Every structure is written in C-alpha cells, then in structure tokens.
Amino acid sequence: MEQPKNNFQTYKYPGKGAVEFAKELVDGMSREEAASIIKKINEGAYIDRSDRRVKRCSHCGYFYRDKTKPNNSRTCCKECKIDLDTFNRKKKKADQELLNPTKKxxxxxxxxxxxxxxxxxxxxxxxxxxxxxxxxxxxxxxxxxxxxxxxxxxxxxxxxxxxx
Known part of the structure; x- marks a missing residue:
C-alpha cells in the first residue's frame, strides 16, 4: 500500500482528476459497491502498477490518471495545483521568518x-x-x-x- 505524500491528518476533498479516475473504475455500480471499491482504490488496490499514468496527487492524496503528454504532472487538477503552490509559498515564507525572526x-x-x-x-x-x-x-x-x-x-x- 502506498501512503499519501502529504503529512496532513485532516480530510481533503478529492480533486476533479481523482473524481474522474474513480468514476472510470466504478461506472455502472450501485452506491454501496462503489463506496467499498473507492475506499480500496484510495488504499492502493485495483490499481495497475504497470500503468505509469496512474499517480497520487501531491495535494489531495487521491489517485488520478495523468493526462498530460509528457506525463509529468504532480496534481490531479488545476485547483489542487493552485492550493499546493499557495501552501508551498506560505511554507517558504514561514521558514524565512524563522531564519530572520526580527527585522531591523x-x-x-x-x-x-x-x-x-x-x-x-x-x-x-x-x-x-x-x-x-x-x-x-x-x-x-x-x-x-x-x-x-x-x-x-x-x-x-x-x-x-x-x-x-
């Protein structure tokens, strides 16, 4: 089982790419069947390891299918990318504040x-x-x-x- 890359213990809503990927796998199933399969998908089951396009989103932590031509995306959708960039920018600013605690x-x-x-x-x-x-x-x-x-x-x- 692959663990999510983010260190947050709080729940995050899946991005659009993750929802589309889950829809592909549970298309035509009842709600109860789909819920159990989606839970197993998030744990890493039902995922073809040979498929290089299936990745885990760096922001929300859900699996998605990379649709970019060079296969180099890190997030499942634009919203996750914006949130991840915002988080990284705030983290970088906080680190700088820790290194320089008082301004002249x-x-x-x-x-x-x-x-x-x-x-x-x-x-x-x-x-x-x-x-x-x-x-x-x-x-x-x-x-x-x-x-x-x-x-x-x-x-x-x-x-x-x-x-x-």
Whole structure:
C-alpha cells in the first residue's frame, strides 16, 4: 500500500482528476459497491502498477490518471495545483521568518506602543532624515520667489484683460 505524500491528518476533498479516475473504475455500480471499491482504490488496490499514468496527487492524496503528454504532472487538477503552490509559498515564507525572526525596522523604531520612540539617537538620525528632510536656505528663497511670482500673475491662470 502506498501512503499519501502529504503529512496532513485532516480530510481533503478529492480533486476533479481523482473524481474522474474513480468514476472510470466504478461506472455502472450501485452506491454501496462503489463506496467499498473507492475506499480500496484510495488504499492502493485495483490499481495497475504497470500503468505509469496512474499517480497520487501531491495535494489531495487521491489517485488520478495523468493526462498530460509528457506525463509529468504532480496534481490531479488545476485547483489542487493552485492550493499546493499557495501552501508551498506560505511554507517558504514561514521558514524565512524563522531564519530572520526580527527585522531591523522593528529594532530601530518601536511604533506599536502608545508613545512610540526610537531605540537610540544614532538610529533616529540615520533614518529620520529620509522622512523629514530639511530644506536648504536657498531652496526656501527659491520657493518664496516662485510663490510671489505666481501671486503676481493672479494665481495658477493668467487673468484675461479682454473682459474689462
């Protein structure tokens, strides 16, 4: 008997490919006969070992017939593939979180408390300038000159003198 490849003890619904495969084997049987045969199919009985296209789905764990031309699918249907990829992506992210448990941003600035604070003055000076960049004195003079010029012209649009 071949055991499912996934390590989950919870029940998973079979994918479309697994359902189609089981339908092929129990076509025309009564419900009671079909139920006992499907149970044996999931245990590995009634499966031709010489048929290379019969595989066990990597996600749901049920047997299915691979219909791809190169015979290289790992899942029975598109839904199982999406769920497996999502699971693998979440697993990879969790592993990365375990390897890097604290991020540097959390060490620099404690933002989640009622009164947030910087861990030390060096970090504050190192990072706060990006968010609170001071203007040089000549830049302030240029901005005030542009503002004055805009007001002299009458705002953002020139006023037409033809209406007077």
């Amino acid at each position: 941003a959390e060490l620099r600035y404690v933002w989640w408390l009622e009164y947030p604070y910087w861990v030390n003055e060096k970090e504050m000076l190192k990072w706060s300038w990006k968010y609170e960049a001071p203007y040089p004195t000549d830049a302030i003079a240029i901005m005030t000159a542009k503002k004055q010029e805009k007001e002299d012209l009458g705002g953002s649009r020139k006023k037409s003198t033809e209406n007077y």
